[in-house]
Amino acid sequence: DIVMTQSPDSLAVSLGERATINCKSSQSVLYTSNKKNYLAWYQQKPGQPPKLLIYWASTRESGVPDRFSGSGSGTDFTLTISSLQAEDVAVYYCQQYYDAPYSFGQGTTLDFK
Amino acid sequence: EVQLVESGGGLVQPGGSLRLSCAASGFTFSTYWMHWVRQVPGKGLVWVSRINSDGSSTSYADSVKGRFTISRDNAKNTLYLQTSSLRAEDTAVYYCARYRLGFFADVWGKGTPVTVSS
DSSP, X not given: OOOEEEEOSEEEXXXXXXXXXXXXXXXXXXXXXXXXXXXXXXXXXXXXXXXXXXXXXXXXOTTOOTTEEEEEETTXXXXXXXXXXXXXXXXXXXXXXXXXXXXXXXXXXEEEO | OOEEEEXXXXXXXXXXXXXXXXXXXXXXXXXXXXXXXEEOTTSOEEEEEEEOTTSSOEEEOTTTTTTEEEEEETTTTEEEEEEOSOOGGGOEEXXXXXXXXXXXXXXXXXXXXXXXXX
């Protein structure tokens, strides 16, 4: 099974500053035949279901602000929020969809400094 | 409006069973893979199970294999999760999710809570 590990577990950033969340998979989630990384990022606010932000590691979902970006390949991935806004306070999860079980990272709590 | 609405959760004794349902609307349900994901309040997301678009292929987390069964009725636009031999550690909010291209969850329901306790 693929284990997803996020770092840090929690992060405090000032409004307008950059936030960076890392996600590492225990094996590569890069499918070599199509050169796609089978990794997604989700945002979850209290009392709400998760919301898709990024898929294929770097493709932003429609309607997601462009301050959110995803990068990385193989086993190491990053979600970056270029300028933190008030509404970005949430828990962020990565998930691999390379192989079942489609594991999530443990989550990173993002808050204001 | 694209929507998923879960139901069927509740309080059940250890060893008991529940059937969770997820009613889909606003999209062509029969063309999408569907998944169940659960979350203990205050904890992280845990993938539970998935089913392909015509119901011919399923997959489960090891923690529920042999106890949970995922199924769907495309005529009724409904996804199911039959749970049995429930344990305290199955207590969680259960979300159904639509997986675009079968890969990533672009639509989620609001969840249905399951509590396993005597």
